[in-house]
Amino acid sequence: MLVIQPRRHHHCADCGCAPLRHLVLVSGAPLCLDCADLGHLVFLPRGDTALTRRARAGGSLSAVVVRFNRRRRRYERQGVFVEEAALAAAEAACLADAEARARRRARDAERRAVQDVRFTAALAAEILRLFPGCPPARARDIAEHASVRGSGRVGRSAAGRALDEAAVTAAVRASVRHLDTEYDALLMARVPHNRARARVAAAIDAVMSAWAAGPATPPPPPRAGPAQGEAAADAETSHRP
Numbered sequence: 001m002l003v004i005q006p007r008r009h010h011h012c013a014d015c016g017c018a019p020l021r022h023l024v025l026v027s028g029a030p031l032c033l034d035c036a037d038l039g040h041l042v043f044l045p046r047g048d049t050a051l052t053r054r055a056r057a058g059g060s061l062s063a064v065v066v067r068f069n070r071r072r073r074r075y076e077r078q079g080v081f082v083e084e085a086a087l088a089a090a091e092a093a094c095l096a097d098a099e100a101r102a103r104r105r106a107r108d109a110e111r112r113a114v115q116d117v118r119f120t121a122a123l124a125a126e127i128l129r130l131f132p133g134c135p136p137a138r139a140r141d142i143a144e145h146a147s148v149r150g151s152g153r154v155g156r157s158a159a160g161r162a163l164d165e166a167a168v169t170a171a172v173r174a175s176v177r178h179l180d181t182e183y184d185a186l187l188m189a190r191v192p193h194n195r196a197r198a199r200v201a202a203a204i205d206a207v208m209s210a211w212a213a214g215p216a217t218p219p220p221p222p223r224a225g226p227a228q229g230e231a232a233a234d235a236e237t238s239h240r241p
Contacts, residue, residue, distance in 0.1 A: 003038070005067040005078055006030075022065065022081075033081075038063055041081035050101060051087075051094050052080055059086030072152075112149065120147045123155060126163045127172060131211035134172070146171040169208075176207045 011018030013029035124143035146155030159167035186196035
């Protein structure tokens with residue numbers, strides 16, 4: 001069962017009450033919680049996985065609460081509605097084993113930290129393989145930024161974790177866009193992001209092409225000709241005692 005936190009004002013199609021902080025769509029019509037027979041439930045915000053799991057398992061009725069994220073263009077979970085008695089029982093159970101769960105969380109956090117360090121190193125190495133001209137310090141910065149756990153960035157996507165070439169290239173391109181072009185200044189000047197991206201596309205391609213071509217090879221030192229060789233020998237002789 002799904003409950004929606006609306007972004008706009010709605011009124012209940014049954015009783016007419018408004019505005020609705022939570023609504024349930026029934027045959028396309030918004031209903032308040034009371035009219036949807038969910039008014040006796042209590043809201044439990046997201047954040048405590050163990051408490052949410054136990055509260056839902058301990059009751060006979062629950063509903064997931066979602067809200068639309070305009071930037072990501074998707075509904076995201078905000079919490080759940082559960083029975084009050086089930087929530088009280090779940091809170092008591094969580095208090096009873098809080099110490100054990102804290103130790104488990106510490107172990108899990110340490111394990112994830114080790115995994116993150118390894119993945120960031122692997123991502124930096126893949127960046128340097130695809131773009132050998134990229135400065136190593138910059139490759140590490142790109143990998144660290146793209147691989148932050150829970151960030152939703154390309155490095156944490158399934159393709160990014162698999163070190164897919166397209167995902168790695170996208171991470172490098174994003175870094176170049178923000179750090180090596182005027183893209184951020186254009187956004188601050190209220191240029192629409194699609195127009196701003198079009199204006200900096202050529203600059204991004206130039207940087208990435210240079211990095212993909214490899215590090216610049218310094219020119220070889222000039223070879224000494226006969227006259228230069230004789231002059232060097234005379235100079236050396238003049239300095240001898």
